[in-house]
Amino acid sequence: MPPNRMNASDLRQMLAYIAETMAREEAYLTSLDSAIGDGDHGITMRLGFQAIREKVNGLEEGAGVDAILREAGFAFMGATGGAIGVLLGKMLMAAGAALRGKQEIGGAELRPLLSSMETALVAAGKAKPGDKTLLDAVHAANEALVGEVQPDLLSALTKASEGACRGAESTAQMPARIGRSSRLGDRALGNPDPGATSFAIILRAMTAWLQKQSPSAD
Amino acid sequence: MPPNRMNASDLRQMLAYIAETMAREEAYLTSLDSAIGDGDHGITMRLGFQAIREKVNGLEEGAGVDAILREAGFAFMGATGGAIGVLLGKMLMAAGAALRGKQEIGGAELRPLLSSMETALVAAGKAKPGDKTLLDAVHAANEALVGEVQPDLLSALTKASEGACRGAESTAQMPARIGRSSRLGDRALGNPDPGATSFAIILRAMTAWLQKQSPSAD
Amino acid sequence: MKKLINDHDAVAAQAIEGLALAYPQYLRKLDGVMAVVRRDAPVAGKVAVLTGGGSGHEPMFAGFVGRGWADGSVAGNIFTSPPPPPIYEAAKAIHGGAGVLFLYGNYAGDVLNFDMAAEMLAQEDIRVSTVRITDDVASAPPERRSERRGIAGDFFVIKVASARAEEKAGLNQVTAAAEKANDNMRSMGVALSSCVIPASGRPIFEISENDMEIGMGLHGEPGVQRRPILPADEVAGDMMKRILADLPAKGGDEVAILVNGLGATPLSELFIMFRAACRCLSDAGLSIVRTYVGNFAASLDMAGCSFTVMCLDSELKRLLLAPAESPAFVQTA
Amino acid sequence: MKKLINDHDAVAAQAIEGLALAYPQYLRKLDGVMAVVRRDAPVAGKVAVLTGGGSGHEPMFAGFVGRGWADGSVAGNIFTSPPPPPIYEAAKAIHGGAGVLFLYGNYAGDVLNFDMAAEMLAQEDIRVSTVRITDDVASAPPERRSERRGIAGDFFVIKVASARAEEKAGLNQVTAAAEKANDNMRSMGVALSSCVIPASGRPIFEISENDMEIGMGLHGEPGVQRRPILPADEVAGDMMKRILADLPAKGGDEVAILVNGLGATPLSELFIMFRAACRCLSDAGLSIVRTYVGNFAASLDMAGCSFTVMCLDSELKRLLLAPAESPAFVQTA
Ligand SMILES: Nc1ncnc2c1ncn2[C@@H]1O[C@H](COP(=O)(O)OP(=O)(O)O)[C@@H](O)[C@H]1O
Ligand SMILES: Nc1ncnc2c1ncn2[C@@H]1O[C@H](COP(=O)(O)OP(=O)(O)O)[C@@H](O)[C@H]1O
Ligand SMILES: [Mg+2]
Numbered sequence A, B: 001m002p003p004n005r006m007n008a009s010d011l012r013q014m015l016a017y018i019a020e021t022m023a024r025e026e027a028y029l030t031s032l033d034s035a036i037g038d039g040d041h042g043i044t045m046r047l048g049f050q051a052i053r054e055k056v057n058g059l060e061e062g063a064g065v066d067a068i069l070r071e072a073g074f075a076f077m078g079a080t081g082g083a084i085g086v087l088l089g090k091m092l093m094a095a096g097a098a099l100r101g102k103q104e105i106g107g108a109e110l111r112p113l114l115s116s117m118e119t120a121l122v123a124a125g126k127a128k129p130g131d132k133t134l135l136d137a138v139h140a141a142n143e144a145l146v147g148e149v150q151p152d153l154l155s156a157l158t159k160a161s162e163g164a165c166r167g168a169e170s171t172a173q174m175p176a177r178i179g180r181s182s183r184l185g186d187r188a189l190g191n192p193d194p195g196a197t198s199f200a201i202i203l204r205a206m207t208a209w210l211q212k213q214s215p216s217a218d
Numbered sequence C, D: 001m002k003k004l005i006n007d008h009d010a011v012a013a014q015a016i017e018g019l020a021l022a023y024p025q026y027l028r029k030l031d032g033v034m035a036v037v038r039r040d041a042p043v044a045g046k047v048a049v050l051t052g053g054g055s056g057h058e059p060m061f062a063g064f065v066g067r068g069w070a071d072g073s074v075a076g077n078i079f080t081s082p083p084p085p086p087i088y089e090a091a092k093a094i095h096g097g098a099g100v101l102f103l104y105g106n107y108a109g110d111v112l113n114f115d116m117a118a119e120m121l122a123q124e125d126i127r128v129s130t131v132r133i134t135d136d137v138a139s140a141p142p143e144r145r146s147e148r149r150g151i152a153g154d155f156f157v158i159k160v161a162s163a164r165a166e167e168k169a170g171l172n173q174v175t176a177a178a179e180k181a182n183d184n185m186r187s188m189g190v191a192l193s194s195c196v197i198p199a200s201g202r203p204i205f206e207i208s209e210n211d212m213e214i215g216m217g218l219h220g221e222p223g224v225q226r227r228p229i230l231p232a233d234e235v236a237g238d239m240m241k242r243i244l245a246d247l248p249a250k251g252g253d254e255v256a257i258l259v260n261g262l263g264a265t266p267l268s269e270l271f272i273m274f275r276a277a278c279r280c281l282s283d284a285g286l287s288i289v290r291t292y293v294g295n296f297a298a299s300l301d302m303a304g305c306s307f308t309v310m311c312l313d314s315e316l317k318r319l320l321l322a323p324a325e326s327p328a329f330v331q332t333a
C-alpha cells in the first residue's frame, strides 16, 4: 500500500518528479498555448518547475512542508514570469501558508491546501469558473473533495486529480473570456486551456508519484 | 519564301516580337541567373525589351534601321540597369552605327552588324571567349558566318542563330571567370550563362519572325 | 528551425547581454537580471520611466533606453512577461527620488507581474504609477478600450512619457502625458506568416501560403479577419479605415505615424505600405508631422506590419519631437 | 510568395517614393528617376557623395542620405544596378561645384553603369572620382582583393567619406578617406535561407532546412562553405577568424564593428552573434570603439547576418564618430 502521508523529504522528491513530468509535457502544453494563447506556456512551466527543483534542493535539511511550498512559490514566481508565474506562485505560497506548522501532508491536509490555492488564484486573477482558465481545474479539484471525510492521502489525491482532469477537459468547450486567449472568443472552442491542463498534470503527477512509493515508506 | 531583307518597319515589328519572346522566356532566364548569378536577368531582359518596344513605337515614321537600332540601344541601356543593360545597350548602338545610312538589312549587312556588336561588347566588358559570358554566344554567331558569301538574310540569320545557340550551350561546360558568377568558379559548371542564352534567344526569335513573314513581303 | 542562437532557453538573456555590450554609450545591464538601465541611472530628481515585457519584440523594449527615452527596461523570456524580482530591482536602480512610471503593453501576464513588483516597491515607499498601453484596435471594441492589448504604440507612449520626465515634470504629470499619448493613438496590424519560437522550434500558428490576417497580435493572437492577400494599397486602406474609425481625430489635425515591421518583412514593403497610408491620411484631412518606418516592435521573424497613428496636440508634438537617443532610435532637435 | 506590394515591377519605385514621403526632413526624391538627394542639395562648395546600387538591400543605399551622410543615392530594380541616366541626373542634382564621389559595391553591373554615367558627366566637366567597395572576404582571395564584392561595409565607407566631405575637404581627400576606409575593413556573412524576389516570386537558391552557408553574398552568390548549422558562438567564431586573418590589424588597435542583419533574422539573434564576436575581438587584442547592430544592408527577407570590422586610425575614428543624420541612421556627437 502506498504511503498515507508525505513528509518534507517526500515533498521534495515529489516536486522533482513534477519537474520531470513538466519537461516531458512541454511540447504538448506549448501546442495548447499556441492554439489559443502565445505559445510560451510549456516553456514557462518547465523553467518554473526547474527553478522550484533547484530552489528546494538548496533549502536547509530541516525545512518543513510549509516552508518548502512557500519557497517553491517564491521560486516559481521569481523565475518564470508570464501570467502563470504570479498565479501559480501565489497559489503555492498560499498552500505553504495553509500548512503552517505541519510536519506532514495527509489526506486531511489536502482540502485546506487546495482550497487555499483556489482562494489565492481568485484573489490574484479575478477569474470565475467557466472563464476557461486554470481556475476551472483548481475549482473542480476542490469540488471533487466535497463530502469526503478523512480520506487517506492517495485516495484524496486521486479524487482531486480526477476532478482537475475533468475540469481541464471541460475548458475545451468554453469560450475564452479572460487573459490572452480572450481575444479569441468562440474561436478558442475545442481547445483546452493550457493553465488548467498544467494544473491537472501537476495533480496527476503527484498521484502517480505517491502510487509508486513502496508501502514500507508509510 | 520568306523575305530576303528587312526595312525599318520590319525591324520595328521584329523588335516587338523579340520583346514578346523575352517576356515568355523571363522565368527561364531568371532561373539560369539564379543558379549562377543574382536572379534578375530574366526580369531585366523583359523590362529592357519592353522599353525598346515603347521607344521604337514612339519614333517618327521615317526613322531608318540605323536610327532604330541606336535608339533601341539607348532605351535598353537607360531602362534596365545591370551589366546586361550597358553591354547589350552598347551592342545595339554599335549595330546602329554599323548600319549608318542603310535603309534595309539584308544578308550582306548581318556580318558587319554582328561583328560590330562583338567589338562593342569586348570593348565594354573586357571578356574573352571562354569566360562564360554573353560573348561566347556573340562570338559563335560571328564565327558561324565566316566564309559565307552574300547569303540571303534568312539563311545568314539561321546560321548565326545556330552559332549563337551552340555558343550559349557551350557555356554550360565553362567555369565562370568574369562578372557576378565568377565567384562560383567551378560550381557554375553545368549551367549555361544567362546572358549568352538571352543572345541566342534574340537571334532565334529574329529568325523565327523572319520565317513567319509572307513571301509577298519580299 | 534554423536560428543563430546557442541555447534556446538562453536567447533572451544572451540577447540583452549583447545589447548592453553593443551600446555602452546609452545603457548598462544590471547584474544577474535581464534588465538594462540608462548609463547615468539613477537621474536624481527625475521621474524614472520603466518599460518591459516579454522578449522577442526587439528592439522593443530594451532598445529604447537612453537619454530622452526610458530609464530602464526589464525583459522576460520570449513572449513571457518578466517576473516581479527583476522589475523590482530595475525600478530601484533607476529610481531618482521622484517616483517610477511603469509603461508596458496591456497583457495579463505583464499586469500581474508589474503589479506584484509595484506592491513590493510600495513597501519601500517608492511611488509607482502605471500606464498600460492599449493601442491595438483589433483586440477589443471601442467600449472596452481598456482591455485592448498594446502593440507598436509602445513606441509613442514611451517617447512621450520619457520626454516629459526629461523636462523634470512630476510623476502625476508624466503619467498624464503617457495616458494622453495612449488615449490619442490607435494601431492595426497585418500578419503574413508566423514567427518561430526558439524553445519550441515551431510556428505559433498556421496560415496558408495565400492568406493574411488583419489585426493579428504580436504573439499570434487572432485578428479580425483572415483572407487571401490583397495588393498593398488595399491592405493599407483596410487597416487605415479601421484605425481612422476609432481614432479621436478631426480634419485638420496633425498626426504622427509609425509603420512597424514585424520582423521578416523587407523595409521596401514597409515603405510601400507607408506610401498607401499616407494617401489615406491625407484623404482624411490629417497632416503628417512625423513618420517612423522600421522594425520597432517585432514578433521575432513574423512577416507583416502594423500602423500606429497618434493625434498630436501641442504638448504631444513637443514631447514626440524632443531629442532623444537610445540604441534603437536617435532623434535630434 | 506573399508580399505587401502592389506590382512586382514597381517595388523599387514605390519603395523609394515611400521613403521620400516618410523622411522629408532628410531628403527629397528627384522627379522621374529612382533617386533621392539631401533636402538641401546641392551644397555649394562641398564634394558631393553619390551612392547607389540595386534595390532590395533597404535601408542601403537610399536610407543613408542626409547631413553627414551621402548627398544622393540612385536605386536600380531589385538586385539590378541602376542604369546610367538616373545616376547622371542625381550627380548633377547634388553637384555643388567641388566634384562628385561615386561610392558603390563592386559588382560588374554597377561598375559598367556608374562608369558610363561618369563618362557622361565628364563631357559636362563635372569631376567624378570612384571608390568601389570590396569588403567581402569570402568573394576572392587576398591577392585579388580588388575583385571582391561589397556588402555591409558600404555603411562604413559611406559614413567616413561623407564625414570627410562635410569637413569641406577636396575631392582627392574625400576619395582618399573612402579608400582608406575600404582598405581597413573586412566583412564575412552567413546565410540561413534565401530571399524571395518579387518579380519571380521564388527563392533565388535552395538551402536545406539544416544548413547554413558561410560567405554567401547579398544576392545569393555562393559562399565559401555550406554545412549544417552550428551554435551561434561557433558560427561567429568561424566568421571572425576569416575576417581577422585578412584584416590589417595588430593587437591594441581600435576597431568598429557592424553586425548586419540580412532581413529576416530577429535582432535578438544579431545581439547574440555580436556577443560572440565581441569575445573574438577582445581575444585578438582589439578594442571596440563603436558597435552598430541592425539591418543596414539587407537582402530582402533572407535570414542570416554579416560582420564588418574596420580598423580605426585617428582620422577614421574622427570621421566615423562625427554626427550625421539620415532616415536609416542618426548619430550625435
Ligand atoms: N486572470 C487569470 N485567472 C486565472 N488563470 C489565468 C488568468 N490569466 C491567465 N490565466 C492562466 O494562465 C494560463 C497562461 O499561462 P502562460 O501561457 O504561462 O502565461 P501568459 O498568458 O502570460 O503567456 C492560461 O491558460 C490560464 O489558465
Ligand atoms: N564583363 C562582361 N562581359 C561580357 N558579358 C558579361 C560581362 N559581365 C556580365 N556579362 C553578362 O551579363 C549577364 C548577366 O546579366 P544580368 O543578370 O542582367 O546583370 P547583372 O550581372 O548585373 O545581374 C551574364 O550572364 C553575362 O552573360
Ligand atoms: Mg502563454
Ligand SMILES: [Mg+2]
Residues within 6 Å of the ligand: B033, B037, B038, B039, B040, B041, B082
Ligand atoms: Mg543578374
Ligand SMILES: [Mg+2]
Residues within 6 Å of the ligand: A038, A040, A082, A083, C054, C079, C080, C081, C109
Ligand atoms: Mg506569454
Ligand SMILES: [Mg+2]
Residues within 6 Å of the ligand: B038, B040, B082, B083, D054, D079, D080, D081, D109
Ligand atoms: Mg543584378
